Amino acid sequence: MSPVLQKPLLRIVDRARRKSAWLFHFNAGSCNGCDIELVACLSPRYDAEQLGIRLEGSPRHADILCVTGPVTRSTRQALETVYAQIPDPKVVVAIGSCPASNNVFDGSPVVDGPLGRIIPVDVYVPGCAARPHAIIRGIAEAIEILAARKEGRP
Amino acid sequence: MNLFRALLSLLVFPGLLFAVPMGWLMLGTERKLTARLQGRIGPPLSQAFYDFVKLLAKAPVPRPASDRLLLTVLPLLSVGAMLGALALLPVASPAGGFAGDLILFVGLLELAPLCSVLAGFASRSIYGEVGATREAILSISGNVPFLVALLAMAASAGSFQLAQIAAGTPWAVRIPGLLAVLLCLPVKLRLNPFSIANAEQEVLAGPLTEYDGARLALWELAHALEWVVLAGLAAILVLPFRNLPLAAGVPLFAAASWALVPLLATVASATARLKLPQASRFLWRWALLASAVTLCSTFFLRDWRP
Numbered sequence: 001m002s003p004v005l006q007k008p009l010l011r012i013v014d015r016a017r018r019k020s021a022w023l024f025h026f027n028a029g030s031c032n033g034c035d036i037e038l039v040a041c042l043s044p045r046y047d048a049e050q051l052g053i054r055l056e057g058s059p060r061h062a063d064i065l066c067v068t069g070p071v072t073r074s075t076r077q078a079l080e081t082v083y084a085q086i087p088d089p090k091v092v093v094a095i096g097s098c099p100a101s102n103n104v105f106d107g108s109p110v111v112d113g114p115l116g117r118i119i120p121v122d123v124y125v126p127g128c129a130a131r132p133h134a135i136i137r138g139i140a141e142a143i144e145i146l147a148a149r150k151e152g153r154p
Numbered sequence: 155m156n157l158f159r160a161l162l163s164l165l166v167f168p169g170l171l172f173a174v175p176m177g178w179l180m181l182g183t184e185r186k187l188t189a190r191l192q193g194r195i196g197p198p199l200s201q202a203f204y205d206f207v208k209l210l211a212k213a214p215v216p217r218p219a220s221d222r223l224l225l226t227v228l229p230l231l232s233v234g235a236m237l238g239a240l241a242l243l244p245v246a247s248p249a250g251g252f253a254g255d256l257i258l259f260v261g262l263l264e265l266a267p268l269c270s271v272l273a274g275f276a277s278r279s280i281y282g283e284v285g286a287t288r289e290a291i292l293s294i295s296g297n298v299p300f301l302v303a304l305l306a307m308a309a310s311a312g313s314f315q316l317a318q319i320a321a322g323t324p325w326a327v328r329i330p331g332l333l334a335v336l337l338c339l340p341v342k343l344r345l346n347p348f349s350i351a352n353a354e355q356e357v358l359a360g361p362l363t364e365y366d367g368a369r370l371a372l373w374e375l376a377h378a379l380e381w382v383v384l385a386g387l388a389a390i391l392v393l394p395f396r397n398l399p400l401a402a403g404v405p406l407f408a409a410a411s412w413a414l415v416p417l418l419a420t421v422a423s424a425t426a427r428l429k430l431p432q433a434s435r436f437l438w439r440w441a442l443l444a445s446a447v448t449l450c451s452t453f454f455l456r457d458w459r460p
Contacts (some may be wrong), residue, residue: 016207019198049185052201057358058281060215060366061209088213088368109273151213 009154017063017089017147020052021139022084024062025055027104028079028115030069033129038066040132041139048136051143059085064142066135067121070098070105070113083119089149091142094121097128097137164241167404169273171445173240176408177378178202180385180415184345187419202378208355209371221276225365228273229372235265236379243386244317245407254314260301267293267342270351273373274361285360288430289344289351295434296341299441303448305392310452320390328450332391334444336417339384341437343377345418347425348433374414385411 014154027035041048042055058060059082071079083092097103099115115121122145138146163169182199217225239262242255267289274286277439289392308314323331343349352360358366362373389410429435 012207013211014209016204017203020201020208044193047189047196049189049197052197052204056365059353060364061359061362061370063212085215087215113367153211 006154009114013153017126018052018143019137020054021063021146022054022056022061023057023064023139023145024044024056024082026067026075026079026082027065028069028075028099028113029072029111030096030098034068034098034127034135037129037132038068038095038135041127041135046132051140053139060087061147062086063090064139065090065092066095066139067092067113067115068095070102070108070111071115071118073110073112076112076118079118081097088151089146091121091122091146091149092119093125093138093142095125095138096107096130097126100124100126103128160241164237167245167270167400168240168382168407171239172381172404172408173237173382175203176411177380177382178206178377180381180412181378183412183415184381184419184422188423191420191423192238196336201420201444202346202374206371206374209374210368210437212367213341214367214369224276225273225369226372228269228276229365229369229376232266232269232376233372233379235262235269236260236376236383239383240379241285243383243390245390245403251315251317255316256304256308259316260304263383264293264297266376269376270361270373273365274363277361277364279364281358281363282361285351285353285357285363287356288353289361291430292341292348292350295437296338297443297444299334299437299445300342302442302445303331306445306448306452307331310455315363316390320394322379323391324442324455325453326455327448328391330444330447330451332388332433334448335388335391336440337444338437339388339414339443340421341433342384343381343418346422348429349422350433353427381415382411385414388414 003087025035025038040046042053058061059065065083065086067079069075094100094115096118099113099121102111103112123138123142125134127134165171179199181202182197185201186196186199224317224444239259242251242259243264245249271286271290271293274282274289305329306318307323310317310324310327313319313322340346344352352362357363362370365373386407389407
């Protein structure tokens, strides 16, 4: 492609990536605390849809993978499948203390986590449970990482 | 209708150049209004454009070649059918269309749900299959009143040409016919309370679950065009465009079809999703009633000509 055309195209793509991040939520054995907070982000109070964020049902539609919970042995395989199904560029956000450090489940024989050992994690959102504000901030950081990724660019 | 005019209406107005931004604007308006009605600020009006560009710039996960072909052809066919249907709408052109273009219009219009059903089965995902089954059942229930109303209007106008139906249907037939068409619009656009095929809490994204990147972008584009076609159909029935100059006809058509979005968005956010039997029952009872009234008034007005 000619460089004259490439530059404006790149700018449009970057802008579109910043304005349209679709999430896929994966529960890797979470206690439901962080899951509820993630859904709260989309409620009228926090309204993450302003940023173009949408919670998608299918990993193939997603840009950002949000993982909650320490990765239990029974969810590990599904997590790896879902991660492989997300088209590039993709960013992983670990929500809450569990995917970061296994939290209180550390040392359990049924826990395979923390998440960073299984798939590459880009952003960690702290908290047990993570607050909606913190989650939105983490997703905003993830969007910046997403826009900078090289895959799929013209 | 010569080749040049046909290409012009396919590619410029009311086709590609007009319909794509219009469809994005309609989708954006729908999302914004839904958000406002729920007490949220919501995404910008240009959201559908950004979604489209972002999806185009994704690198899809590799698939077997046989899958790839089918999964690319179906959304392309859907976009093409919608553009063809749009080109047939008699908008601001004095002698547009040809005898019997209603039949071609309906055929092209029905190609989109058909492609969507095939897409669901072709994706071989359980969610896609369930979504496709729902889509097929719903589309049959919705199409009976829709087609009956269109045929009744065609019979009372004495022609199968869209331009003459839009111009010559008496209002006693047109009003119940329009009501039936409007009742079927949310079914065809998969909006609440008929968002059964794409019910995201139940069957993920329905038939489109397995689509990614540019293929999903094409589906989104087909959906945007579907909005323009169906809202445009309602618009030409409400405001029969007769011999308007293009400068007045284009904004009028755009405004009339855009004005339908608030109506659909309000109904969608005020209602909850129905179950499949409930939706079928509603359509067979109330939408078919409106179609039956259309048919009856066509029968009683059969000797009356304006």
